[in-house]
Structures are given as structure tokens and as C-alpha cells.
Amino acid sequence: MKEIHPFRVLRAKPLWIVNGVITGVLALLFTVFYVGANIDPVDHMKKLPVGLVNVDTGAAVGGKQVNLGARITESIKKSTTSGDKIDWRVMDEKEAKEELGEGKLYGALVVPDNFTSSVTALTGTAATKSPVRPTLKVLTNQSAGSLGSSLARTASTAAAESASLQVGKELTAQNGAGQAKLPAAARVLLADPAAVTVEDGHPLHSHSGLGLTAFYYALVLVVCGMLSANVISGQADHALGYTHNDMGPLRLHRPLIRATRVQTLAISSTLMIGLSLLMGTLVMVGAVGIMGMDASHLPLLWLYSVCAIAVSGIGALALLAVFGTPGMLVVTLVFIGMAVPTAGATTPIEALPGFYRFLAEFEPLRQIADGVRSILYYDAQADAGLARGWVMMAAGLVVAALFGFGVTGWYDRKGLHRIPAEAKPDGIAVPV
Structure with a gap:
């Protein structure tokens, strides 16, 4: 009886069909799982948890107590600009620190304690000398994931910049004719009063x-x-x-x-x-x-x-x-x-x-x-x-x-x- 050469099995259709189906399905599934999950994270993002902290103590303006930090956090919380992509969580500084330290927040936006007094100082006599720009602080959290932290930072920065412009409009309208008496640098700051700084909210060691x-x-x-x-x-x-x-x-x-x-x-x-x-x-x-x-x-x-x-x-x-x-x-x-x-x-x-x-x-x-x-x-x-x-x-x-x-x-x-x-x-x- 003539011996069959081993390479003749390559003529067998079932060998090609079975292996083709298995390898093809694997290739397709891995593509769907890996590429599909990461192809557009911004569009798929829903309720990314980001802290919203107001430490501002306010200041007396025209005989009234004003707290611009409370206004900012309230407007960001109610804003529909980000839709349901960001879950803004209003909390105090201690809670934010704890949740950043547990990986429950991807970042936070913090209004510092002297924010109102620093902003209102731009319209006072101090503004004629060397006006100091107040700041809004954005905290990141790489320990919760670098991309998530980056998305939170982008959203927080955009919200802070928008809030600064809104405060600037209100101050410009309130200051009215007095704005002309301010130096050019102070008028520029008045229109967009807050600088945005970025800090690591939960620092990691270098070998992390x-x-x-x-x-x-x-x-x-x-x-x-x-x-x-x-x-x-x-x-x-x-x-x-x-x-x-x-x-x-x-x-x-x-x-x-x-x-x-x-x-x-x-x-x-x-x-x-x-x-x-x-x-x-x-x-x-x-x-x-x-x-x-x-x-x-x-x-x-x-x-x-x-x-x-x-x-x-x-x-x-x-x-x-x-x-x-x-x-x-x-x-x-x-x-x-x-x-x-x-x-x-x-x-x-x-x-x-x-x-x-x-x-x-x-x-x-x-x-x-x-x-x-x-x-x-x-x-x-x-x-x-x-x-x-x-x-x-x-x-x-x-x-x-x-x-x-x-x-x-x-x-x-x-x-x-x-x-x-x-x-x-x-x-x-x-x-x-």
C-alpha cells in the first residue's frame, strides 16, 4: 500500500475551514474588545466623578457679604455644558482629599479661601499698583488612571476658565464707569480674573x-x-x-x-x-x-x-x-x-x-x-x-x-x- 505524504493533509478542506473559523473569530473578537473599548472615550464618557470644592471665605463688598466661590461651584454644578459626561460632586476639602486618596475621584476643582477677596481687590485701590491674579486650583489623580485623570483635568480646566470669564463679566458690569480709572493691566485682569493652576491631588512615588x-x-x-x-x-x-x-x-x-x-x-x-x-x-x-x-x-x-x-x-x-x-x-x-x-x-x-x-x-x-x-x-x-x-x-x-x-x-x-x-x-x- 502506497504511503500517503503528510503534506497531503493540506488538501483537506476541513483543516482549512476549522482553523480559519477559529483564528478569524479570535482576530475579530480581539479587535472588537481592544479597539472598540478605546476608540472614542470622550464620546462614551458618562458621569466621570470629579470633585468640586469651595474653600472661599468670601468678602464684604459694598456693605454686603459676597462669596464668589459659592457662585462658581453652584454654576458649574448646574451647568449643562458637559451634559452627563462629568459627575460634579460638591464636597469639602477634607472629603475631596479622602476620595482622591481612595481613587474615587479622577480629579477636583478647588476654589481657594481668598478667592473673593483677591478678585474684588482688582477693582479697588490696590489694583492701581500691582494687581495680583486670583487662582482656581485643578487637582489631578494619576493613581486612578492617567487617561481618566487627564479627562478630569480637561473638564475642570474648561469649567474654571468659563467660570472666570463669567465672573469677569459680572465685575465689569458692576464696576461700570469706575473701570476707566483702572490701569490697563487691571482692566485685562478684570475681564478674566482667575488663573488656573494644576497640581497633583494624590502624588505617587517615582517608581509607580x-x-x-x-x-x-x-x-x-x-x-x-x-x-x-x-x-x-x-x-x-x-x-x-x-x-x-x-x-x-x-x-x-x-x-x-x-x-x-x-x-x-x-x-x-x-x-x-x-x-x-x-x-x-x-x-x-x-x-x-x-x-x-x-x-x-x-x-x-x-x-x-x-x-x-x-x-x-x-x-x-x-x-x-x-x-x-x-x-x-x-x-x-x-x-x-x-x-x-x-x-x-x-x-x-x-x-x-x-x-x-x-x-x-x-x-x-x-x-x-x-x-x-x-x-x-x-x-x-x-x-x-x-x-x-x-x-x-x-x-x-x-x-x-x-x-x-x-x-x-x-x-x-x-x-x-x-x-x-x-x-x-x-x-x-x-x-x-
């Missing part, structure tokens, strides 16, 4: 990646769990004798040890839990010890890292056990394809299209990243994302266990064993 180290650290944890699940699954199958193990030119095979699907998943999960201790330790050593990443609460960071890898890995193992070979594609989509764009690291959740915001509610990377961000940037405060991270990891572990062991248990009860009790010789027909 401009607020991105938390995201990349969390991504490493998820990738470690996902990839190690693939390795552990394959090695567990090899140890049980279900698969060969190719090591370069060598093919290794162990005697078959029959195990149910539930037992196989339990073995793999046990390996994952044990090896997570090693991986979590090495991730922290590499990031903090070798690369010098700024971090505090190291025992907590280590524990969180180990748990994040274990939960991600067990979730991936459950998908591999249920779906088999296609499971790795499902794992890639769940833990990378849909996760990275919805993690809130580059584009804030508030600037994502609705579908991606929905995904962000349960995608594992976002939950893990919030906890890491709390540990690295916000003094491990529970309200800054750490509590949510722990709760969502626990929920994810329960869901993965119920799904993985539930479905594989059903396979076992139905007799869908990996190798039937009376296995027939393998036979694979490929049309050539």
Missing part, C-alpha cells in the same frame, strides 16, 4: 509607573494563573498517563492511571494552589526586590498575589476541564481578551461603551487590579477597592468550583470518561 504599576502587576498575576493552568493541566494528564510529553526529540509516556474527570480537576487544582505560593512570591520578589517597584504592606501584597494567582488558575483549570482543547481559547478570551480593555487602567470605566462597562462588573482582571491599586497607592484601604477585590475573588473561586466540578461530575455520571472502560483503537479519518 505614573499610576500603571498596579495594573501591570495585576496583569502579571492573572497571566501567571492562566498560563500555569495550561501547563499544570498538561502535566497532570501526562502524570496520569493520558497524554504524551514531548521534550525536544524525546517522547515520554507514563503508564495509564485511570482517574475520573473530577479527580483530574482536583489534582490540577491542588497543584495550582501549592504552586501559587511559589509564583506569588517570585512575582513580588521580581517586581519589588529586583525591579524596585514602590510598594508597602508587603505581607498583604504577597497574600493577595498568591490568592489572585490561585483563583485565576483554578478558574482557567475549570474552563479547560469543561471545554477540553477549545478551553484554552475560552480562557484567553475571558482572562485577556475581555479583561484588559475593561480593567480601568488605560481607559476609565466611566469612558467605556455600555457593553464593556457590563463586562467590567465581573471580569477578573478589573477586580484584582482594584485590590492591588488599593495596596500600592491607597494604604490598603478597604473602601479603595481592596474589599471588593477580596469579595470578587472569593465569588470567582466559588463559581469556578461549582462550574468545573459540577460539569465534570455530570460528565462522569453520564459515563463520558476520557478513556472508556473498553477503549477501541484510535482511528482518525482525514479526507485527502
Whole structure:
């Protein structure tokens, strides 16, 4: 019988069709997830939280107490210029500092305590000498995300400049004929009295990646769990004798040890839990010890890292056990394809299209990243994302266990064993 040349399988239409569908769908999905989430964050932005703080103590003008800061904050709050893109949150200075320090605000606009007195001084006798321009302060928060902080800064700056022009119109109208007596520099300042300054509302250490180290650290944890699940699954199958193990030119095979699907998943999960201790330790050593990443609460960071890898890995193992070979594609989509764009690291959740915001509610990377961000940037405060991270990891572990062991248990009860009790010789027909 004439031997068929291996390259003849390239004539098989199913080989091209199956691989074409799988790779084509992957290419399309990754494009939709990555490009679609970030293509127009300004247009999709909705209720980006920005603080609005009035510290102005006011001043007596013409026998009346005037507080221009209160006017400004009230007009910005009621303004419809930004539509529903910005969620202006009126608060005091202490609240703003706390929420910036918990990542709940992307920025803030602050009216300083001497604002009214500085503005009204432009129309008084002091203005004839060297008028000093009052300021409005814009606070940024890179720890909450560089793009979100930038969007908040743009909106706050625009609101401050608009408020300054409005105050200028009111002062010019009130000053009337007295404006002609003012020096030219004072008249210019009177029309647009407030300067806008930008400061960092929650400064980070220099080795914090401009607020991105938390995201990349969390991504490493998820990738470690996902990839190690693939390795552990394959090695567990090899140890049980279900698969060969190719090591370069060598093919290794162990005697078959029959195990149910539930037992196989339990073995793999046990390996994952044990090896997570090693991986979590090495991730922290590499990031903090070798690369010098700024971090505090190291025992907590280590524990969180180990748990994040274990939960991600067990979730991936459950998908591999249920779906088999296609499971790795499902794992890639769940833990990378849909996760990275919805993690809130580059584009804030508030600037994502609705579908991606929905995904962000349960995608594992976002939950893990919030906890890491709390540990690295916000003094491990529970309200800054750490509590949510722990709760969502626990929920994810329960869901993965119920799904993985539930479905594989059903396979076992139905007799869908990996190798039937009376296995027939393998036979694979490929049309050539």
C-alpha cells in the first residue's frame, strides 16, 4: 500500500475551514474588545466623578457679604455644558482629599479661601499698583488612571476658565464707569480674573509607573494563573498517563492511571494552589526586590498575589476541564481578551461603551487590579477597592468550583470518561 505524504493533509478542506473559523473569530473578537473599548472615550464618557470644592471665605463688598466661590461651584454644578459626561460632586476639602486618596475621584476643582477677596481687590485701590491674579486650583489623580485623570483635568480646566470669564463679566458690569480709572493691566485682569493652576491631588512615588504599576502587576498575576493552568493541566494528564510529553526529540509516556474527570480537576487544582505560593512570591520578589517597584504592606501584597494567582488558575483549570482543547481559547478570551480593555487602567470605566462597562462588573482582571491599586497607592484601604477585590475573588473561586466540578461530575455520571472502560483503537479519518 502506497504511503500517503503528510503534506497531503493540506488538501483537506476541513483543516482549512476549522482553523480559519477559529483564528478569524479570535482576530475579530480581539479587535472588537481592544479597539472598540478605546476608540472614542470622550464620546462614551458618562458621569466621570470629579470633585468640586469651595474653600472661599468670601468678602464684604459694598456693605454686603459676597462669596464668589459659592457662585462658581453652584454654576458649574448646574451647568449643562458637559451634559452627563462629568459627575460634579460638591464636597469639602477634607472629603475631596479622602476620595482622591481612595481613587474615587479622577480629579477636583478647588476654589481657594481668598478667592473673593483677591478678585474684588482688582477693582479697588490696590489694583492701581500691582494687581495680583486670583487662582482656581485643578487637582489631578494619576493613581486612578492617567487617561481618566487627564479627562478630569480637561473638564475642570474648561469649567474654571468659563467660570472666570463669567465672573469677569459680572465685575465689569458692576464696576461700570469706575473701570476707566483702572490701569490697563487691571482692566485685562478684570475681564478674566482667575488663573488656573494644576497640581497633583494624590502624588505617587517615582517608581509607580505614573499610576500603571498596579495594573501591570495585576496583569502579571492573572497571566501567571492562566498560563500555569495550561501547563499544570498538561502535566497532570501526562502524570496520569493520558497524554504524551514531548521534550525536544524525546517522547515520554507514563503508564495509564485511570482517574475520573473530577479527580483530574482536583489534582490540577491542588497543584495550582501549592504552586501559587511559589509564583506569588517570585512575582513580588521580581517586581519589588529586583525591579524596585514602590510598594508597602508587603505581607498583604504577597497574600493577595498568591490568592489572585490561585483563583485565576483554578478558574482557567475549570474552563479547560469543561471545554477540553477549545478551553484554552475560552480562557484567553475571558482572562485577556475581555479583561484588559475593561480593567480601568488605560481607559476609565466611566469612558467605556455600555457593553464593556457590563463586562467590567465581573471580569477578573478589573477586580484584582482594584485590590492591588488599593495596596500600592491607597494604604490598603478597604473602601479603595481592596474589599471588593477580596469579595470578587472569593465569588470567582466559588463559581469556578461549582462550574468545573459540577460539569465534570455530570460528565462522569453520564459515563463520558476520557478513556472508556473498553477503549477501541484510535482511528482518525482525514479526507485527502
